Amino acid sequence: MNLQPLYADDAALLLAALRKREPEAFTYLFEQYSDKVYRLAVSLLKDEVSAEGVVQDTFLRLIERLDQFEGRSHLGTWLYxxxxxxxVDRLRKRNPDLVLEDEPEDGRLPIPVHLIDWTQWPEQMxxxxxxxxxxxxxxxxxPEKFRVVFVLREIEGLSTQETAAITALTISATKVRLHRARLFLREQLTQSLLAIGSEKETNEM
Known part of the structure; x- marks a missing residue:
């Protein structure tokens, strides 16, 4: 009997099967989360080979520590x-001074220099x-500490609470970092897309 469709609707059934070391359950979990884990790892490490290593190590670590999972969070959140x-361990081997933990937020946010609404440009541009x-x-x-929050929230679609749990941040710090990431991206996109648009206009003259 193929139990994989049931795992999608019953987290308790999946967890029980994983604890029994049922291969079908591990196959289902890998198929559901391997790409997501890879995207998170590559977004932090910026290296595909290292990210693939993280994927492998993540599922090995899950198998080793499955009995420690208390079920207070979603299994996927724990995997993330x-x-x-x-x-982060790999990042710190590259840069021992790296800081990603929560820090006091003074409430001040960077003010973008460019606030042009590039979404209103002609479609052909x-x-x-x-x-x-x-x-x-x-x-x-x-920066890594903003990038990981943006990837988890905006690309992987996790909630603020889940993102905070994964990154060991407070809810407030998670929201601040996401806001700063969005401001940074908006300004970066505005500058780069303005440059592309200007170049196209020049070439068409």
């Missing part, structure tokens, strides 16, 4: 947390591929 910690490429560059340019 493992992947996040493993990614920019292609979806150009916008996507520039967005990818802007996300990659975010």
């Amino acid at each position: 947390r493992i992947a996040y910690n493993l990614s 920019l292609t979806d591929a150009e916008v996507t490429a520039e967005l990818d560059k802007a996300i990659a340019a975010l």
